[in-house]
Amino acid sequence: MTSESFQPIKGMADLAPPAIYLWQRLEETTRDILARYAFDEVRTPVMERTAVFKRSLGDTTDVVQKEMYSFTDRGGRDLSLRPEGTAGVIRHVAGSGQAAQDARLYYIGPMFRSERPQAGRYRQFHQLGVESIGAPCPAADAEVIALQAHVLSAWGLKDFRMELNTRGLPEDRQRVADGLRAALEPDLDRLCEDCRRRYAQNPLRILDCKNAACRDIADRLPPVTEFMSAEARTYLKEVISLLERLEIPVTENPRLVRGLDYYVHTVWEITHAGLGSQDALSGGGRYALTFGNQTIEGVGFAMGLERIITALTGQGLDPGSLAKPPSVWLISQGAAAFDENLVLMQSLRLRGVSCAMDLRGRSMKAQMRAANRANSRYVVIRGDHEMEQGTFQLKNMADGVQEELDMPELMQRLTSGTDRVCPDTEEEE
RNA sequence: GUGGGUGUAGCUCAGUUGGUUAGAGCGUCAGGUUGUGGUCCUGAAAGUCGCGGGUUCAAGUCCCGUCACUCACCCCA
Structure with missing residues (x-):
């Protein structure tokens, strides 16, 4: 390397030829597929009032607590670069009146998180996100998941894996946490240090710990749905049977955990082998978000485009051939x-x-x-x-x-x- | 925030137990053809060996610091 001053700042990259040809191809394909599903694009600002993210992601989340680029502007406003796209879209929908509450929207753009970069993780990264708002029923979940699988295969991606679980209703959460704690208590001293902390803070996270001993213990736990209401279990079953009818291959994984606070009911994740430690291409779920006196219900996902690019080039696709x-x-x-x-x-x-x-x-x-x-x-x-x-x-x-x-x-x-x-x-x- | 690895030409890398003017391949430019690319041949340009300090007669090579990149943890796309 010559002078370090020619480099973009840590965790951020120039998207230039030849890689840019692949980015352009992805965007073209995306717009085509999303139009077929009758979704429209929305472009919200990359900055919002910090409260927008605190309220929607949960102000105890790591994303909010330690990963946001936040600052006070000259007018004394507390602002943040967006760490994800859903909050801004929901803010937009909530502000657009009744008609927009059936919104079917997607976005493509940069997100910002002040984390330590590693393979598949950047401080500025790009997401394609889809939000289907105002249809609180399993058909909406299944449609969005089908759309997601369609986009991935239209991009030419092979060998991805979709896993599905439920977060339950908000009132199920305490029962799930209590139930897990009770089930884990006998093995508490065999858990890793992180998991002992998680036991108090968020026992759900123990389910996807990478430590082998913790995995063994987690494997013997009853599925989280056992602690949930019948309504939550029925909802999940319906989504799964709809996906079967649409011939979308998904695997139910009772240990799947999604971190953001706003999820209710269905949550899912798409992973790809060969991405290294950060193997999630996409995460999604159903959510209920309150803005002012409105509660907006929707279902959606976000895909990490850098990770998609890595997976596609790993499959042998040469971006230069798309020039x-x-x-x-x-x-x-x-x-x-x-x-x-x-x-x-x-x-x-x-x-x-x-x-x-x-x-x-x-x-x-x-x-x-x-x-x-x-x-x-x-x-x-x-x-x-x-x-x-x-x-x-x-x-x-x-x-x-x-x-x-x-x-x-x-x-x-x-x-x-x-x-x-x-x-x-x-x-x- | 915590831990590991790596920094030599535009790129990928070599550099022997510290020892004279730091090398290769690819790429770039030029010539071989004063009107013709992709192959071939010849030549050239291009490196303060990340930066700073130290040890030594002598440091790309050893030590310390620092910065950058990278991988992993926490968490997440």
Whole structure:
């Protein structure tokens, strides 16, 4: 590394070619699929009043307590960069009146958490989130989960695993915590240090401890649904049977835990092997959030796009293969040809042909190399001979075949359908 | 916040028990073809060996500190 000052700050990255081609592809596919499910995009600010997050995520959550970028602005307002997307969307919906309470919305954008970075974890990261608001019934949960599976396979992702559980109703929580504590008490001194702390604070978290001894103990616990109301159990069963009918493969995992406070009923997670320790691609669930005198009920998920990118490239997808090279590279010899080519280039672009040329007046060989490196499909050569004759050499870079054409012929060839590069069918090798 | 690993050319890395002008491959640029890319050949540019201090006749190599990157824990996408 040269000077550290050229680097973005810790945990944040420039999204640049070639990786950016994959980001663009993901976003295009996403918008297409979400439109099919009749979801609309919403773009909320990346900053909110800190209270928005405290109220919706729970002000005892780690995300709120120690991971937010919070500050006081010049007006004395307590603001934070958003650590997740749901709170802002719900704030928006709550403020938009009755009609918007049936909102079906999605967002794509950066989120910020002040954590120590590691594989799959960044301080600025990007999420695709979907919120289906105002239909408090299992069909809404199943629809969103089906949508999520659809998006993942449309991106070309393989070998992901969906696991489902229920958080129960708010009034179930105390019973679950008490029930787990009672069941764990005999083994309390065999739990790891973290889990002994969790026993007091949040016994649910013991279920997904990575420590082997804790896992053994957790394996023998009754499923959390045992401590829940019949309503919670029925809701979960209905979601699962709907997913079976939609042929969405999910696994029920009674040990699955989701951290944010706002979840009720269904919670789920999608993981992918080969992401390292942070193997969750996505997490979702049903929630009830109170803003002012309104309670907004919804179901949704957030996907970590950096992790998706890691999984896709790990599958062998080369982001560079998604680049959109220029169809034509213009090559000039001499100042007059250079000047004419600038005009021709603009004219081609106005007619829909992507093209480029070397602007530094380098040697023909250097220009050819540049055209080749840019992966241009064609090269148009213009030198003294062509300037005299009023012609152009059109060279096909794939087979090396070169033809001499006049202006009408050239335009015809380059603007007709067959000779234009289709961005989605690149050559492979 | 806690712990481990790593910092040598644009990239990937080599550098022997400390020993003269720090190397390779890829990439870049140029030439071999004064009008032609992708292959081949030749050459060139490019490194304050992360930074600071220390030990030593001598430090890329050893010691200390520091910064950065990285992996893991807590927690989470």
